[in-house]
Amino acid sequence: MKKLPDFSAIIFDLDGLVLDTESTYIMAWQQAAKLMGYDYSLLSAQTLSGLHYQALVEILFSHFGADFDLPRFNQLSAECWRDYVQQYGIEKKSGFDELLALIKQGDIPFCLATNSAEMNARECLALAGLAQTFPLIISRDDVKHGKPAPDIFLTAAQSLQQPIGQCLVLEDSLVGIAAAQAAGAIPFLIPSVVSIAESARNNNVSVFADLRQVAEIIRNKSL
Numbered sequence: 001m002k003k004l005p006d007f008s009a010i011i012f013d014l015d016g017l018v019l020d021t022e023s024t025y026i027m028a029w030q031q032a033a034k035l036m037g038y039d040y041s042l043l044s045a046q047t048l049s050g051l052h053y054q055a056l057v058e059i060l061f062s063h064f065g066a067d068f069d070l071p072r073f074n075q076l077s078a079e080c081w082r083d084y085v086q087q088y089g090i091e092k093k094s095g096f097d098e099l100l101a102l103i104k105q106g107d108i109p110f111c112l113a114t115n116s117a118e119m120n121a122r123e124c125l126a127l128a129g130l131a132q133t134f135p136l137i138i139s140r141d142d143v144k145h146g147k148p149a150p151d152i153f154l155t156a157a158q159s160l161q162q163p164i165g166q167c168l169v170l171e172d173s174l175v176g177i178a179a180a181q182a183a184g185a186i187p188f189l190i191p192s193v194v195s196i197a198e199s200a201r202n203n204n205v206s207v208f209a210d211l212r213q214v215a216e217i218i219r220n221k222s223l
């Protein structure tokens with residue numbers, strides 16, 4: 001059993017890691033594409049997990065053609081998403097509460113670092129009852145380049161006043177893991193899409209089933 005690398009802070013991704021938002025986004029994107037008469041099955045979790053908005057836009061035009069009506073798609077997907085979350089809310093991912101309690105007990109600095117815009121991130125946190133949970137949020141608004149560039153995590157470490165090499169980054173996507181690796185952080189993958197786990201293991205990334213398992217690893221200080 002390997003020893004857990006020394007770390008002094010924890011950086012959380014949001015979508016698919018803290019909250020089960022990705023399933024709601026993809027549902028809304030699929031619904032919007034369907035209403036517009038497109039093949040919505042192309043917009044899958046496997047394709048879109050972890051991407052920032054501009055990358056999604058590029059995929060939409062690649063799949064549906066240069067004449068794709070992006071403003072109409074954005075309007076419809078926003079309406080579908082809001083209708084759903086206002087009715088059902090947004091679920092926290094398994095083990096988050098347990099891990100958060102452990103972090104607070106150990107007085108470990110932590111923050112959120114997300115490819116989402118801050119306004120969207122805060123709305124999702126509020127819908128999940130977590131509006132006051134994160135003392136610091138670094139969003140796509142705060143950096144020049146989103147993930148997979150390292151900017152978000154480098155900014156998060158600087159804001160936490162912690163060395164990036166001692167920041168444990170918790171991510172659910174390969175895009176996020178690539179950003180963490182590029183930044184020089186310690187990457188942990190808790191995949192929202194099961195099929196990406198093997199690819200991560202091949203790159204020597206530690207993979208976990210859920211955040212509860214991460215909490216247990218931190219408690220035991222071994223991998």
